[in-house]
Amino acid sequence: MRYVDKTVIGLSIAFVVLVFADFFMAEWMRFIGLQSLARGAVALGLLVLWRTGLVSFGHALYFGFGAYTAAMLTLIGFHDAFFLVFAGTLSAGVLAFLLGFLLRRYRAIFFALLNMAFSMILYGVIVKTEELGSTDGFSLGPPTFLGYAPEGEAVQTALFLFTLVFTYIVTVGVHLYMKTTLGSMSMAVRENEIRVEYLGYSAEKVIHVKYVFSGLVAGFGGAIIALAIGQVDPDSMANWTVSGEFVFITILSGIGNVGATYIGALVFELIRTYAFEYAPQVWQFILGGSLLAIIMFLPDGIWSLFSRFRKSEG
Amino acid sequence: MNIYKRSGKATLLLATGLAAAVSLTAGIANAADEVVMAVPTFLTGAGAPAFGVPARNGAELIIEAINKGTLPAPYDKSGKGLAGRQIKALIYDESGGGAKQVTEFRNKVQKQGVDLFVGYISSGTCAAITPVAEELKMLTIFPICGTPRIFEEINTKPKYVFRTMGHATADGVAEALYVKANMPNVKGYTGINQNYAWGQDSWRDFDLAMKQLMPSVPASEKAQWPKIFSGQYGAEISALMLSKEKLVHSSLWGGDLEAFIFQGSARGLFRKKQLLFSVADTSVYRLGKKAPAGAILGARGPYGIFAANVDTPLNNWFRKVYLDRYSVPPVGGSYQAAQGVLAAKYAYDKAAAANGGKFPSKDQVIAALEGATYQGIAAKVHMNRSNGHQAATKHMIGVLQWDKEKGEPIMTKVTEFAPDCVMPPSGINGTEWLKGGMKGAKC
Structure with a gap:
């Protein structure tokens, strides 16, 4: 019998379960789930970079770029979710492709901070642009789905399903891609770039491809969040704190499995929600404290819990 | 060959875990005889000392006085609480931008069973919240935020959203x-x-x-x-x-x-x-x-230092209690937040009176506040703009x-x-x- 990948099976089961869950989930839970899917997708891009040995402190650039592209298109009369998300994803990808020519030459802290510098340029531009509402941002109406125009709760239900389908495809795609030769090159680049070059591959090109991918998914996440919230503003879309949240989620998840980023994002949202509820004055401490705890006790992220479980079983 | 391949079983586990998580539906358990009022204001960050904390202090004082029934005239005859029910205040942080606040708004409504919101300081947050409040049919009173866009662009026919002070x-x-x-x-x-x-x-x-x-x-x-x-x-x-x-x-x-x-x-x-x-x-x-x-x-209106010499029982009481408790006189934000809470007090009591003394429905409260003129701490508030949802003072x-x-x-x-x-x-x-x-x- 042909070997079937267990991660793909797991993701597919999660997908089916969530599709059904979409219709009877509590509204607040669905909204948190939707955000987790979108932010998890961004973290997936960071995971791919991380496996290549790179950390970016500036992916709010692509997140914000995707979000603002989608939002600005609604200003000129486009409301179809497919088109808006596609445009947001693509524009962020193109931006990542262009900046990639510069960034692929840097490693480690230089790579991380250059990304951050670019993201803060976007932030600065938005804040200075009165037409885009500056720090107040601007609102966009509910999206339509190929002519279907839901209202009220149905908007979130439809958007959740929409996001779920695309994140499922992207995540399975990434998982399979990571097993191809070019995909496996990630770890090779991280471990020894010079050897990679001697094997006849260009390390910079490998990095560039991953970078464009991470830009695409970050733009995707941004466009989804813009549609889900119905409002874009620089502080929740393009500020460096947003980039920090993505790194937080990636550390929380660990890079062991592509599915982990969604669990990490969900855990992040839940910690934040409950910290907000029970400790409104010191919720940042709780968020920071949990990150510290993860780094100290689970240095490989939440995913290592699952692998430990598996090991003790086997 | 591939170390990531081994994690399949764990992914199965994840699927079951997620299924368990989503079946956790909201458990809302608020006492029937209280009104849950969410009060978002800046508790952290740069906006906190100048606006957020004074606003919280102002709201807190008024909420306590409403619950104890100790408000001076013209609110001294309407009994304790909002139409007889005690206010349970959920004061929480407004920082973090529009996206985070919309998530929190949904949480408060759908998970914690909030009955009304009185709060938000930043125009950006108000702009983000307005469509959600209307979508979730949630009575929301903005006491402070300044942008005119709320009722000029974002929602020109508001039903659930009010603003109790003049805009920028x-x-x-x-x-x-x-x-x-x-x-x-x-x-x-x-x-x-x-x-x-x-x-x-x-x-x-x-x-x-x-x-x-x-x-x-x-x-x-x-x-x-x-x-x-x-x-x-x-x-x-x-x-x-x-x-x-x-x-x-x-x-x-x-x-x-x-x-x-x-x-x-x-x-x-x-x-x-x-x-x-x-x-x-x-x-x-x-x-x-x-x-x-x-x-x-x-x-931004007749508040703070401009109200220092307004000689009414309500204002004298407010300034004295505020100064005693917080050791500083109330500033604009304190007055404005208190004015927002008073709008709720006024509307619930008026709606209850029209309802034969019974606790009013949300629609009755909204009808009572639409187009009303009520006494704020420093001045009269005329809800006479944007279908009675935007105040002028x-x-x-x-x-x-x-x-x-x-x-x-x-x-x-x-x-x-x-x-x-x-x-x-x-x-x-x-x-x-x-x-x-x-x-x-x-x-």
Whole structure:
């Protein structure tokens, strides 16, 4: 019998379960789930970079770029979710492709901070642009789905399903891609770039491809969040704190499995929600404290819990 | 060969885990005899000391007094609580931007069973919340945020969202009217405003109003736009000192404002230029003697220091209790937040009375507040704009002085503007109203 990948099976089961869950989930839970899917997708891009040995402190650039592209298109009369998300994803990808020519030459802290510098340029531009509402941002109406125009709760239900389908495809795609030769090159680049070059591959090109991918998914996440919230503003879309949240989620998840980023994002949202509820004055401490705890006790992220479980079983 | 392949079983586990998580539906368990009121305000970050914390203090005092039934006249006869039910207040942090606040709004409504919201300070948050509040049919009272866009663009037919103070257009108009009356010979004006939404809007409205009221007086081409939270104003102060305009408009607030005042005083800026601060009331008590005497000041309405001499039982009580508890006099934010909570008190009680003394439904409360006129702490609030959802109040501008005998800052040369003089009438966009010559203003 042909070997079937267990991660793909797991993701597919999660997908089916969530599709059904979409219709009877509590509204607040669905909204948190939707955000987790979108932010998890961004973290997936960071995971791919991380496996290549790179950390970016500036992916709010692509997140914000995707979000603002989608939002600005609604200003000129486009409301179809497919088109808006596609445009947001693509524009962020193109931006990542262009900046990639510069960034692929840097490693480690230089790579991380250059990304951050670019993201803060976007932030600065938005804040200075009165037409885009500056720090107040601007609102966009509910999206339509190929002519279907839901209202009220149905908007979130439809958007959740929409996001779920695309994140499922992207995540399975990434998982399979990571097993191809070019995909496996990630770890090779991280471990020894010079050897990679001697094997006849260009390390910079490998990095560039991953970078464009991470830009695409970050733009995707941004466009989804813009549609889900119905409002874009620089502080929740393009500020460096947003980039920090993505790194937080990636550390929380660990890079062991592509599915982990969604669990990490969900855990992040839940910690934040409950910290907000029970400790409104010191919720940042709780968020920071949990990150510290993860780094100290689970240095490989939440995913290592699952692998430990598996090991003790086997 | 591939270390990631082994994790398949764990992924199965994840699937079951997720399934378990989503089946956790909301368990809302609030007592039937209380009204859950969410009060979002800045508890952390730069907005907290100037606006967020004073607003929380103001709201807290009023909520306690409502629950105990100790509010003075005209609220002394309506019993304890909101239509007889105690308020359970959920005070929480507004920081983190619109996206986070929308998530939190949904959580509060769908998970914690909130009955109404009274809060939000930042215009950005209000703009993000308005569509969600209408979608979730949640009674939401904005006591403070300033952007006119709430009912002009985002929702022109609000049903569930109210704002209980005048919006930013009123500030610009009142300032320009004051300049026209008190500085008729001014030759030009410049400004220093932070380069973000509030600063840009404040300058635009003041500038538009000036162009209508004093069309021969030019605005400077070189108004200063420092970054928000920059804290260093050396270059800007030099530029202002060299500018030929005497009048300087500024909407700086909080720490930025105080830094600007310290750095400007040291270089004699306030002796050379006439400053006009639109929201400096938040800092006058903190700065005390160091606040620049002679500066023209606003508080976004008749609040804070402008209410120091309003001799009504409600205001006297509020100032005394506030000072006793927090050791500082209430500032604009405290008054505005308290005014928002009072709107709820007024509306619930009125709706209950109309409902034969029984606890009113949400629609009845909304009907009671729409178009109402109720007594705020400092002034009457007229809910007579945007289908009765947007308030208009009188506005005040004056000149700051230091009272040596009492040892406290006071306002002198105060001019009062009627609500219909500074707020645009219903159904017209504030900017268009300004550009069209402020038709229908009753001064």
